[in-house]
Amino acid sequence: MPAWLDWATMVGFCGMACIIGAYAYQTFKPRPDPFIQHGTNLLGAALLTVSLLVHTNPASLVLEGFWAAIAIFGLARAVAERRAAKSGEGAGDKA
Numbered sequence: 666m667p668a669w670l671d672w673a674t675m676v677g678f679c680g681m682a683c684i685i686g687a688y689a690y691q692t693f694k695p696r697p698d699p700f701i702q703h704g705t706n707l708l709g710a711a712l713l714t715v716s717l718l719v720h721t722n723p724a725s726l727v728l729e730g731f732w733a734a735i736a737i738f739g740l741a742r743a744v745a746e747r748r749a750a751k752s753g754e755g756a757g758d759k760a
Contacts, residue, residue, distance in 0.1 A: 677716030683709030684732070699746075703739035710736060 687705035691697045710733040717726045 671719075673716045673719035676712050677720075680709040680712030680714075680716060683712065699739055699743035703736045703743065707733055707736035707740065 683705050687702050687709065690705070691702050710729045714726065714729045714733070717729060
């Protein structure tokens, strides 16, 4: 294995694959599941952050922080929408 290809770099490549995969999923799927999309983005940001803690790049660390925050916001909104949809279904059943 080349010297530059250490465990942290491999973790970073996995994170990169998650983020690219989530973007492709959003682009090619007519109605993407927000839990898959944002969850995969959050996982990718976390893996890239681990890599960046070993091979420090401050600008990229800040980027991953924003990427993770946006993914968490997206997951929270998806949870709220799912709860609202379930409570709306229950209200219609009582009539």
